[in-house]
């Protein structure tokens with residue numbers, strides 16, 4: 001069962017990778033006519049910058065190559081999700097417990113949540129498909145990192161983790177991290193699009209050409225964060241301390257993992273504040289959200305690998 | 318967002334008068350401090366200020382790591398210590414940031430509370446003149462009822478959807494219905510911010526009135542302890558706690574069970590104790606990791622475990638002494654290090670004087686499961702093949718100098734200065750339970766066996782439960798605040814120009830927070846009103 005889980009994981013990464021390539025294909029040679037037009041526009045405007053014209057010409061009804069590429073990417077995304085789910089489930093069965101007892105399993109589960117949320121967003125708003133490139137990129141990178149630096153063979157939980165608060169604490173943090181992960185994608189796209197609209201034409205901003213609805217992206221960013229924030233609050237600042245009290249005798253002890261959870265929480269609170277303050281620009285607020293995600297990554301990788309703490313599941317195998 | 322925009326900025330401006338510059342400065346600073354931008358800045362500072370605490374070892378988290386850091390960086394450590402690098406979370410600069418933030422919070426939340434109470438007790442304002450300028454607008458349609466009845470019907474419909482509504486009659490015989498909903502957003506938001514305040518206050522009180530202590534407890538009826546400061550290995554009482562405030566209880570560890578996976582990973586621990594509270598009879602209780610022993614006024618947590626070899630020393634005059642000495646584990650397989658010191662031995666019965674040069678100490682490693690290759694690492698945490706490697710020293714142990722030395726290592730300076738010398742061979746002597754080692758002067762050391770020990774943390778924090786309530790309330794407030802949207806709708810019901818028996822209605826809607834679903838809700842409301850009117 002454990003081997004099956006590892007094999008499924010390998011195929012999961014491959015599926016996400018293939019999906020990523022197809023999403024990229026949709027970007028690159030996608031709707032030919034439009035890219036061509038954009039290119040010629042840039043040629044014309046080489047001397048005198050021309051403000052970007054974002055009027056989207058009606059596409060021919062027949063799906064183009066890029067369109068097909070995008071559709072295949074979606075199929076591959078769902079395939080990857082199914083394999084991902086299978087890998088996590090078989091791992092849980094092999095270990096006879098929930099599959100979130102160490103850093104490897106933690107990443108596998110958090111990205112699984114991210115993938116599920118992304119699938120949900122795709123089903124409800126097919127128009128945001130172009131974000132898939134970034135979603136699959138982050139899934140591949142995180143899962144790759146999990147396999148390369150954090151892989152741990154299946155094993156039972158150490159007694160310190162054997163508590164139902166552990167299940168509550170870790171599961172809510174995993175779910176909220178997965179949503180924060182997906183929330184970082186429209187945040188990034190919003191910033192790219194915004195930069196593009198301001199006339200920036202260097203590399204990441206060129207991706208903004210395909211993106212239409214900046215305000216919609218920004219709103220999606222906010223909604224994902226507003227959903228994940230209370231969940232994270234519960235997992236990290238209520239369930240975590242409850243468990244820590246029962247296990248270590250103190251509800252809060254400034255252990256490095258606690259420190260970084262606190263930092264993430266404060267930064268995300270700052271994001272919600274910034275977004276609610278009319279005098280703060282939405283781009284600034286969105287940068288804060290991304291900063292929040294960086295602190296989450298820091299907690300996941302940096303703290304587990306560099307600092308010593310009480311969180312024994314943090315050992316990177 | 319609403320709250321900020323809502324505040325009538327001009328109405329509250331003080332009447333112009335000659336300002337005292339100091340007063341103006343104070344007022345401006347206060348206004349600055351309680352602004353959202355300052356709150357944002359302080360939040361960032363707080364996040365930033367928390368970082369060093371995860372980079373440098375903290376005294377409150379792990380004292381030994383701090384000592385190690387001092388040893389490794391003898392120059393840097395004292396320098397950054399002056400900036401509280403090892404006490405970040407109790408440092409003045411960290412406190413300055415959060416106190417400023419919470420001052421800002423108080424200054425921000427109190428006026429908002431007043432605003433909110435006012436908003437809750439005042440009626441929704443009258444409809445604006447031009448409804449078509451509102452974000453949502455519903456063009457006029459004709460209803461076959463006179464205005465008063467139509468307006469009454471609309472109000473009833475809206476009340477059914479939990480809008481706060483208010484009917485107003487217009488001079489021209491028409492009516493307006495003003496309705497507002499979503500006050501729980503601000504209620505929740507205020508609840509959340511007040512809960513934050515209560516948590517800070519609770520943490521402060523917990524620090525003042527709480528205490529904690531550590532104790533290593535060996536199994537056996539003669540090894541128990543009672544809850545007094547002198548019985549602890551270390552302790553820390555809050556500023557408002559004196560040692561006489563500690564609750565009265567005594568603990569004896571009667572049994573300690575541990576089970577392991579075949580890999581040596583621990584599977585389960587169970588500590589069984591005999592407790593006597595307030596001088597009462599012994600009660601048998603057990604507890605484990607994640608499930609502390611909860612006593613009246615204190616909780617006892619199981620933090621760790623280990624072995625304490627029992628050693629019987631027979632000196633050159635034939636006098637016996639037995640000691641149970643806890644050895645501290647150095648790895649997950651419970652390779653343990655420790656010492657046994659016998660200062661009061663080799664006392665000549667004729668003179669009855671202690672000879673400082675004839676004290677005896679043993680230092681070594683205990684392996685619950687020794688390997689077959691003779692390496693000094695245990696291969697399994699349970700006692701499958703227990704071995705004790707010891708070296709013997711004789712001379713002055715240096716225990717009388719008055720400096721409390723470690724009970725887990727011999728005094729190095731005594732060895733370096735030659736006052737304490739090794740009397741066993743190059744390689745440590747190997748002892749198994751029951752075996753006896755005869756030293757060069759005829760004295761003997763018998764390895765009787767081992768006892769288990771548990772390391773316990775004993776703690777009391779009076780505000781813990783209050784903090785839990787505070788944070789759960791805060792979370793509820795947060796969810797309300799993020800999920801609820803405040804919005805207003807207005808209906809204007811005018812008499813139809815040609816027919817007094819029917820009326821024309823027009824509606825407008827204003828979401829007062831960023832609420833993408835408002836258009837749908839507004840449509841549903843107006844459709845509902847239209848349908849209601851038909852039936």
Ligand code: HEM
Pocket residue numbers: 266268269272273276318319320321351352353356360418419421422423425426505506509510513794795798799
């Ligand atoms: C102790 C640090 C603080 C934390 C952790 C914090 C956290 C939060 C969070 C998470 C939100 C978003 C959820 C919601 O809308 O209710 C929020 C909203 C808000 N906070 Fe704070 N806050 C803090 C201090 C402050 C201070 C000092 C002020 C005043 C200057 C303030 C004013 C507000 C306002 C006005 C909102 C409402 C925003 C809206 O309408 O959506 N907060 N706060």
